[in-house]
Amino acid sequence: MIEAKPGASATKATERSAPATTEVFFERLGATADQLPKRLKQFADFIAANPDRVAVSTVAELAEGANVQPSAVMRFCQEMGFSGFSQMQKLFRSDYSQKWPDYATRLAKLREQGAESPSALLAEFVEAGRSSLENLMTTVDPKALQEAVDVLSRAETIHMVGFRRAFPVTSYLAYAFEKMDVPAVLHSGIANINMEHVIRPNDAVIAVTFAPYTELTLDMTTKARAMGADIVAITDVVTSPLARIKAIQLLVSEFDVGDFRALSASLSLAIALAVSVGTRRNPNL
Amino acid sequence: MIEAKPGASATKATERSAPATTEVFFERLGATADQLPKRLKQFADFIAANPDRVAVSTVAELAEGANVQPSAVMRFCQEMGFSGFSQMQKLFRSDYSQKWPDYATRLAKLREQGAESPSALLAEFVEAGRSSLENLMTTVDPKALQEAVDVLSRAETIHMVGFRRAFPVTSYLAYAFEKMDVPAVLHSGIANINMEHVIRPNDAVIAVTFAPYTELTLDMTTKARAMGADIVAITDVVTSPLARIKAIQLLVSEFDVGDFRALSASLSLAIALAVSVGTRRNPNL
DNA sequence: GCTAATTTAGAATAAAAATTCCAAAATCAC
DNA sequence: GTGATTTTGGAATTTTTATTCTAAATTAGC
Numbered sequence: 001m002i003e004a005k006p007g008a009s010a011t012k013a014t015e016r017s018a019p020a021t022t023e024v025f026f027e028r029l030g031a032t033a034d035q036l037p038k039r040l041k042q043f044a045d046f047i048a049a050n051p052d053r054v055a056v057s058t059v060a061e062l063a064e065g066a067n068v069q070p071s072a073v074m075r076f077c078q079e080m081g082f083s084g085f086s087q088m089q090k091l092f093r094s095d096y097s098q099k100w101p102d103y104a105t106r107l108a109k110l111r112e113q114g115a116e117s118p119s120a121l122l123a124e125f126v127e128a129g130r131s132s133l134e135n136l137m138t139t140v141d142p143k144a145l146q147e148a149v150d151v152l153s154r155a156e157t158i159h160m161v162g163f164r165r166a167f168p169v170t171s172y173l174a175y176a177f178e179k180m181d182v183p184a185v186l187h188s189g190i191a192n193i194n195m196e197h198v199i200r201p202n203d204a205v206i207a208v209t210f211a212p213y214t215e216l217t218l219d220m221t222t223k224a225r226a227m228g229a230d231i232v233a234i235t236d237v238v239t240s241p242l243a244r245i246k247a248i249q250l251l252v253s254e255f256d257v258g259d260f261r262a263l264s265a266s267l268s269l270a271i272a273l274a275v276s277v278g279t280r281r282n283p284n285l
Numbered sequence: 286m287i288e289a290k291p292g293a294s295a296t297k298a299t300e301r302s303a304p305a306t307t308e309v310f311f312e313r314l315g316a317t318a319d320q321l322p323k324r325l326k327q328f329a330d331f332i333a334a335n336p337d338r339v340a341v342s343t344v345a346e347l348a349e350g351a352n353v354q355p356s357a358v359m360r361f362c363q364e365m366g367f368s369g370f371s372q373m374q375k376l377f378r379s380d381y382s383q384k385w386p387d388y389a390t391r392l393a394k395l396r397e398q399g400a401e402s403p404s405a406l407l408a409e410f411v412e413a414g415r416s417s418l419e420n421l422m423t424t425v426d427p428k429a430l431q432e433a434v435d436v437l438s439r440a441e442t443i444h445m446v447g448f449r450r451a452f453p454v455t456s457y458l459a460y461a462f463e464k465m466d467v468p469a470v471l472h473s474g475i476a477n478i479n480m481e482h483v484i485r486p487n488d489a490v491i492a493v494t495f496a497p498y499t500e501l502t503l504d505m506t507t508k509a510r511a512m513g514a515d516i517v518a519i520t521d522v523v524t525s526p527l528a529r530i531k532a533i534q535l536l537v538s539e540f541d542v543g544d545f546r547a548l549s550a551s552l553s554l555a556i557a558l559a560v561s562v563g564t565r566r567n568p569n570l
Numbered sequence: 571g572c573t574a575a576t577t578t579a580g581a582a583t584a585a586a587a588a589t590t591c592c593a594a595a596a597t598c599a600c
Numbered sequence: 601g602t603g604a605t606t607t608t609g610g611a612a613t614t615t616t617t618a619t620t621c622t623a624a625a626t627t628a629g630c
Contacts, residue, residue, distance in 0.1 A: 037577055038577080038578090039577075039579095040466050041580065044331055045479055046597090052381070055341050055381070056341060056378040056381050057342050058617060058618085059617070059618060059619090060617075060618090061615095066579095068579095069578070069579050069580070070579095070580090070617095070618080071578075071579070071580075071619085071620085071621085072577095072578075072579085073578090073618095074618075074620085075578090084618070084619065085617095085618065085619085086586090086617095086619095088609065096341060111624085116435075116564070117427070117431065118427075118431055118557060118558065118561040119425075119427040119430055119431070121560060121561055122422070122425065122430065122553070122554065122557035123422060124557075125553040125556055125557045126418045126419075126421055126553055129414070129553050130415050130419070130460075131420050133411045133414050133415050133418075133549065134411070134415070136411055137392065137407070137408060137411060138409065140404075142402070142403075144406055145403045146402065146403055146404075146405065148403075149403045164460055165457070165460055167456050167460065168321075168456050168457040168552070169453070169454050171452050171456055172450070172452075175449055175450055175452065175453075179544070188478065191363065202581085217570060236334075237320035237330065237334050238311045238312075238314055238315040238318075238333045239314060239315055239319075239326075239329050239330050239331035239333040240315070243315025243316060243318070244315070244316065244319065249315070253334065255464075258560060259464070260461060260559075261556075262549070262552055262553040262556055263457065264414055264418070264547070264553060266548040267453065267547055267548050267549060267552060268410040268414050268549060269407065269409070271410055271545050271548075272403060272409075272410045273403065273408060273543055274545075275439055275542075275543060276403040276406055279401075322606080322607055322608085323608090324607075324608065324609095325607090343586085343587065343588085344584095344587075344588060344589090345587075345588090353608095353609095354608075354609050354610070355587095355588080355609095355610090356589085356590090356591095356608080356609070356610075357607095357608075357609085358588095359588075359589060360607090369588070369589065370589080371589090371616090372587065492573095503593085506587095
């Protein structure tokens with residue numbers, strides 16, 4: 001507006017630096033939106049209404065959505081303090097996937113500092129566990145879970161298979177089923193190798209295994225499948241070998257701390273599954 | 286549900302059409318993952334573990350993340366039935382915005398639907414687990430934890446005692462100690478009732494028990510104490526019977542859902558303890 | 571209503587990304 | 601082992617996308 005001196009022109013204050021988070025971005029947007037020129041305001045409104053699109057769209061797509069020219073988008077980005085659209089998009093993208101902290105490197109850092117107290121380690125596991133649990137709600141498909149409950153409720157006997165790091169999960173399932181009077185067998189892998197003799201076509205198997213997959217678990221499960229038993233798999237990724245045999249898959253992604261994980265998510269899924277089945281089979285529980 | 290034979294000549298079956306949703310994409314991925322060549326399988330595993338990255342990454346970034354060449358990514362996309370990466374990414378991007386309702390809002394929605402659905406129950410356990418973990422940091426005394434690590438690091442052999450709902454905890458400890466080459470014995474309570482014969486004065490016992498306390502656990506632990514062994518107790522309240530015998534107490538208060546609990550806190554404490562002891566005894570781990 | 575300053579649209583250019591191609595390795599069948 | 605076939609790595613190419621530039625249009629001041 002009023003030009004006092006060359007360079008002053010602080011009315012525009014264009015020399016701002018880029019927002020560090022989407023939160024301060026939207027804050028700044030709200031504060032300055034109505035002093036923006038027409039097209040820029042128009043675009044501002046658009047992304048305020050569709051913030052989720054920024055991370056996955058091109059300049060052209062956003063421009064089209066807001067009914068402005070691509071160059072208007074560029075001007076907008078610069079007005080907000082970014083060098084260009086790419087920088088702004090980077091912010092939106094990182095903001096989205098920021099919830100994948102790397103506990104392994106955090107632990108390594110912790111060790112370097114020498115501050116390797118057991119409490120610090122515990123804190124890491126607690127954090128990893130909380131994130132894993134939060135994640136669990138998105139990785140487990142509700143339909144698959146419902147289907148698993150159906151299948152297990154119909155089964156004559158439920159067999160649990162899972163060794164090494166998966167064994168705590170199966171043993172807890174065994175405890176829960178026993179407490180609720182659901183006929184269930186925990187396969188220890190020691191004495192009863194010939195499990196094809198105990199599994200019947202009307203039975204179901206809960207197989208728990210994580211990469212690297214235990215051979216014995218896959219073996220036993222495959223044989224049970226061949227017998228005609230239904231399989232419910234608690235595993236980590238879809239590419240798990242259990243996918244091949246058409247198991248009902250319940251996916252758990254657990255964060256590691258060093259070489260170990262807290263198993264929080266896996267145990268929670270297991271107990272929820274068990275209790276669902278228990279109350280279904282025996283409603284007065 | 287055994288695959289019909291004809292047309293099984295799917296050695297290559299590259300003539301498939303592109304998956305219409307990410308669900309069928311992952312289904313197909315699970316079914317074909319293990320007949321893929323090495324690098325393609327490697328990439329398949331990567332995106333199975335990081336599905337959320339696909340929408341917001343470039344070919345080069347994903348390739349780097351999976352440690353393969355960009356061209357391998359292209360071959361993978363085509364193998365899965367897409368014309369190329371761009372088409373595949375388009376699919377993931379359209380799914381992207383549906384994931385935006387974050388954990389908190391999804392949970393709230395699930396709750397107000399009330400419902401007896403397994404998912405709702407799972408949500409309950411997840412919430413209980415998260416709270417329990419949060420609590421854990423305040424209920425566990427850092428000094429006691431440090432002392433427990435000291436004692437266990439000195440022990441000749443570590444014995445784990447815990448049954449019923451505590452058994453998942455002890456069995457996970459057993460797994461962890463074995464993996465870290467720490468001499469440890471898991472007492473199953475079945476075969477070795479005469480454990481006073483295996484426990485030596487220089488040994489230590491980790492006793493895990495929650496109210497109502499299992500008689501056998503208290504018995505065995507008391508006898509071990511009489512032998513002169515050190516005792517580390519993972520239990521729920523200070524008034525636990527283990528207090529009497531001068532055990533080092535690590536307290537965990539776990540929230541119940543109905544008659545069950547998710548064991549998240551107990552497992553986290555156990556694994557932190559085990560890893561601390563393991564790295565102390567064998568620093569190069 | 572005329573002039574000066576801003577803003578805009580659209581084309582031109584630069585940068586980045588996807589995709590293809592092919593020689594070298596690796597694997598497989600015999 | 602030998603030859604045929606598949607798979608791989610990396611560079612070359614094409615396509616897409618971001619960014620800049622400029623003339624035309626709009627707006628504001630007088």
